[in-house]
Amino acid sequence: MTTSHAIRRAALGVATVSAVVLLAACGGEQQHTGAHGAPAAADAHNAQDVTFAQGMIPHHQQALEMARLAPGHAASAEVKALAARIEKAQDPEIRTMTGWLKSWGEEPPMEGMDHSRHGGMAGMSGMMSADDMTALEKSTGADFDQRFLTLMVAHHQGAVEMAKTEKAKGRDGRATTMADDVIAAQSAEIKQMKGLLGQK
Known part of the structure; x- marks a missing residue:
């Protein structure tokens, strides 16, 4: 035992x-x-996510530069309201994308740079040239409204194309979600602006 x-x-x-x-x-x-x-x-991000943020920040900044002219230059209440909506949507997105870049160890575009007059940005999809921006700043009333809407349609179309590229090639879920938001919001605004211009 x-x-x-x-x-x-x-x-x-x-x-x-x-x-x-x-x-x-x-x-x-x-x-x-x-x-x-x-x-x-x-x-969980890739090079495309970085390219998207580094490109969309100055793209948005130029849209804000344009939008901030509207209160003192536009004749149309609809144009003024549209400009205010653009500023409200895109300003927070700039801050968000800047935060992503910093967290990824990447350099955000310089704040306060006049991107409309920065040669390197002129070739970006939908970006205005320095001459376009100068002409917009000098215009008022119905002339401003026409220029603003025409330029902003092209600007938005450029942003939508950038966002579609991010959707196709990006990896970071937050960035691709923002790309979805850009496509949805700016496509709707393009439709509205074309309506104001009498286009289909």
Whole structure:
């Protein structure tokens, strides 16, 4: 009986050690997965997401520059309301995208830069040239309304194209969601502006 009892105790001890080792292994595996998952989440963006944010920030900034002219230059109440809506939507998006770039270790476009007159931005889809911006600043009344709507349609169309590229090639969920928002909001505004211009 003594020998049998000793064998049972030994077997129990082996089983206990095995269970502890198994639990430790499981715990270690979970810990590894968690540790691996964290960097994966932090690195969930790609080069397209960076390009989208770095391009859309100055694109939005130029739209704000245009919109802020409306209260003192536009004749149409609809144009003024549209400009206010553009400013309300795009200003927070600039701050959000700037935060993404900083969190990714990327350089945001310089704040306060006059992007309409910055040569490197002139080739971006829908961006106004320096001459366009100067002409808009000098115009008032119905002439301003016509110029503003015509230029903003092209500007919005450029933003929609940029957002579609982000949707197709981007990886960061927040960035692709913002791209969805840009496409929806600016497509609706394009339709409205074309209506105000008498276009279909």
